[in-house]
Amino acid sequence: MTTLPKLKKLVLILIGVVAMVSCNQEADQTEKTEMTDINNPLLKEWTGPYGGVPAFDKVKIEDVKPAMLKGMELSLEDIEAIANNPDDPTFENTIEEMERSGKELDRAFAYYGILSSNMSTPEFREIQTELAPLFSEYQSKITQNEKLFQRIKAVYDASLEDPLPEDQQRVVDLIYTRFAMNGAELDAEKKERYAAINKELSGLYTKFSNNVLHDEENYVTYLTEDQLGGLSDAFIKSAAKIAADKGHEGKYAITNTRSSMDPFLTFSTERDLRKKVWTNYYSRGDNADEYDNNEIIAEILKLRRERVELLGYDNYAEWRLQDRMAKNPENAMDLMMAVWPAAIARVEEEVADMQAIADERGDNITIKPWDYRFYAEKVRKKKYDLNSDEVKQYLQLDNLTEAMHYVAGRLFNYNFTPVPEGKVPVYHEDVKVWEVTDKDTGENIGLWYLDPYAREGKRSGAWANTFRSHTTFDGKENVLATNNSNFIKPAPGEPVLVSWDDATTFFHEFGHALHFFSSNVKYPTLNSGVRDYTEFQSQLLERWLSTDEVINNYLVHYETGEPMPKELVTKIKNAATFNQGFATTEYLASAIIDMKLHLADPANIDVDKFERETLEELNMPEELVMRHRTPHFGHVFSGEGYATAYYGYMWADVLTSDAAEAFEEAPGGFYDEGMAQKLVKYLFAPRNSMDPAEAYRLFRGRDAEIDALMRDRGFPVPEE
Structure with a gap:
């Protein structure tokens, strides 16, 4: 364990605090701090059932900052030990040691993620703001560790001459590429600037997120x-x-x-x-006040461009997409622009239908963005005699949860059993937990946490995450996965009834959880995702919501228990392509703006003006708006996960539509056993242990084609 003087020096550098203490005072503080480190619940190994679980009931806000500082210190000690190993670098003493480093920090981040996304408070946001640049510095100390990178490079170079086993080779390739893409080969001066940019960006990302959260709450x-x-x-x-x-x-x-x-x-x-x-x-993040995000976005774009220029790239998109399925921004833009004309043409038809109904009603209005959903619902009733409020009566949240578990049982052979209340700590009373087991062997796969309701301090939207991922290289680790939604919590005794779109999203996020649970990889790095591929598995799982087995057994009226009438099912299926102009256009507008912002020259960029002018050039219909306007586009500006990657949903949807047709063509349909086995073996279990394009070819026998996507949306299929 590091002595206090070393820790104290690190902390002083990190937070810029200068303190003078006497030797006696320092000795007293040493004992107190070491005791705090030992007892900090965020750093402790997880104990209890199911291979150990997070002690959510022990978390206190005052523990967060010291835990994260200590976790980073311990992780860096691990890294230094690897970098300074006197033995020649090998996969075992370099790559495997990196894979097992930083366990204390990993545990602390599980709690930190919950406090950030699910249970945020003003007190935590202050800590978050302080820690963001320190996390950036921590990352830079790893990716810019020259001795460490030389060891990684030595293993990588050796593997080019004498290839390793496939999974080990994939780990080496991914780690080497990650370091190279993040400045490991820069000279000292450029490395310093690279790290400084990352530190500045981390603070901007936190401020962006907190500004959006402020506007959502207020x-x-x-x-x-x-x-x-x-x-x-x-x-x-x-x-x-x-x-x-x-x-x-x-x-x-x-x-x-x-x-x-x-x-x-x-x-x-x-x-x-x-x-x-x-x-x-x-208007979230766009209210011309202290919480406005436009200037923050402009600064983010400038810093991102400067950073990739240090690496020799022309723009951020070119750098970011090199290890994605699309490979470059041109391929991503080609896909989006192939779909865009059909999408906006459909919007024109949808608006004409809505305007006709408004005129028939004598409403004396011209359709505006705040009218779109209202009149679309009227068109739905008229064209398909489909009332979405009627559909909601059959979409009860508990039944949908059971339906997802049924699908997981049929496709993945999983069984979901509720964990008795109190057996596993949770961070909020709304959170429920299920044990996931193999139906044949009873083997524990992991735990599934569900946090379904909106509340103050919880970010909007729906997402999936893990507290612990599957690996086997140091003994088998089971999976602790979580799904998070923002359904409106009902009044006591009332059911939770959701829309068809919300039910689809519920299945989507569960698809991510199944991707986590089905992992069969040995090394942690292989659980990482390829951004324009990782949405594919979850988008594909959405298709099982509309299968007969789910509809007939789980979509029952919340009062009578009667199954959804066949006539209503027929209406839903007939209306499958309804409003696809709206859905496709609002999504694509966000994805295109994301890409174009990162291809544009960021010098003196006016973000609001750029958004408006770009949408005008695209002939964006004035009756609707981007799904995520730039000032609150958290996917892209609260971090870098989806920056120049929001197109990935469309890329993944090409795969989804094509794969769905494979199930439709199979003898057993969506529950065909042979197809289910291939689904798990090639599309879910490998995670990132093989190239995604190759994995898809093994499943389908060929590359995916755009035609299925266009058919799914009711758009004309492009001619050869």
Whole structure:
């Protein structure tokens, strides 16, 4: 263990604190700090059942910062030991040791991620702001460790002459590429600037995220009883409870999240209020106040460009896509622009249908963005006699959860058993836990945590994550995976009824969890994802929501228990391509803007103007807006996971549509045993242990084709 003087020196450098203490005082502080390190629950090994679980019930906000500082220190000690090993570099003494380094920090980050995404508070955000640049420095100390990189390079170079076993070779290739892409081969001066840019960016990402969260929490629309026209009883009861919880008893709260905004815009008859709710939602981070993100985005773009120029690249997109399936921004843009004309042409048709209904009703309006969902619902009823509120009566959250477990059982041979309350610590009373086992052997695969409801301090949207991933190289590790949603919590005793779109998203995120659970890789690095491929598996799982087995057994009326009528099922399937103009265009607009922002010259860029002018050049229909406007585009500007990679959903959807047709053509349909085995073997279990394109070819027998995607969306298939 590091002595306190060494730790103290590191901490002083990191946080810029200068303190003078006497020898006696330092000795006293040494004992206290070492005791704190030992007892900090965020660093401790996980104990209890199921291979050990996070002690969420022990987490205190005051433990966060010291745990993260100590975790980084211990991780860097591991790295230094590897870098300074006097023995010649080998896969075992370099790569494998890197794979097992930093365990304390990994555990601490599991808690940190929950506090950041699920349980954020003003106190935590202050700590987050302090720690963000320190995390960046920590990463730079690893990727820019010259001795470490030379050992990695030696193993990599040797493997080119004498290839390693396939999984080991893949690990070496991925690690070498990651270091090279992050400045490991730069000279000392450029490395220093590279690290400084990363540090500055980390602070900007945190500020961007916190600004969006501020606007989500503070722009709440309160309704009175005479303003509830068109809204369902369940929605009204939930809105009343939310308002009461916020100290507005007797009113009804529309929160600034998609789960609240979307149904309100779809059903509310109060057009002025629809405009207000729409404006609040799409203006997050764009209110010309201290929480405005436009200048932050401009600075992020400049710094990203400067950083990749240090590495010899012309722009950020060129650098980022080199290890993705698309390989370069041109390929990604070609796909998006192949679909864009058909999408906006369909929007024109959809708007004409909506305007006709508005005129028939004598509403005397021209369709605006805050009208789109409302009148689209009217068109749906007229064209398909399909009432989405009627569909919701059969989409009860508990039943959908059981349906997902059923699908996992049929395809993956998994069994999900509820864990008794209190057996496993959770961070909030809403979180439920299931044990996942193999149906044949009873072997524990892991635990599945579900956090379904929106609340203050929880970021919007839906996502999946892991607290622990599967590996076997140091003994088998089971999986601790989590799914997170933002459904509106119902009033006591009321069911949670969701829309078809929300049910689809629920299945989507569960697909990510199944991807985690099915991993059969040996090394942690092989659990990493390829961004324009990692959404494919989850998008594919969405297709099982509309299978007969799920519809007939789990989509039952929440009051009567009667299965969804066949006529309603037929209407849903007939309307499968309904509103695809809206869905495709709002998504593609965000993806195209993401790419074009990173291809543009960032010097003196006016982000708001760039967004407007680019959309005009694209002939973006004025009746709708990007799914994620730039000032709140967290995928791209709260970090780098989806930067120049939001196109990946479309790339993955090409694979999804093509793979779905393979199941449709199989004798057993979507539950065909042979196809299910290939699905798990080639598309889920390998994770990143093989090239994604090769994995898909092994599954399908050929590369994916765009034709299936166009058919799925009801768009014309491009001619050869």
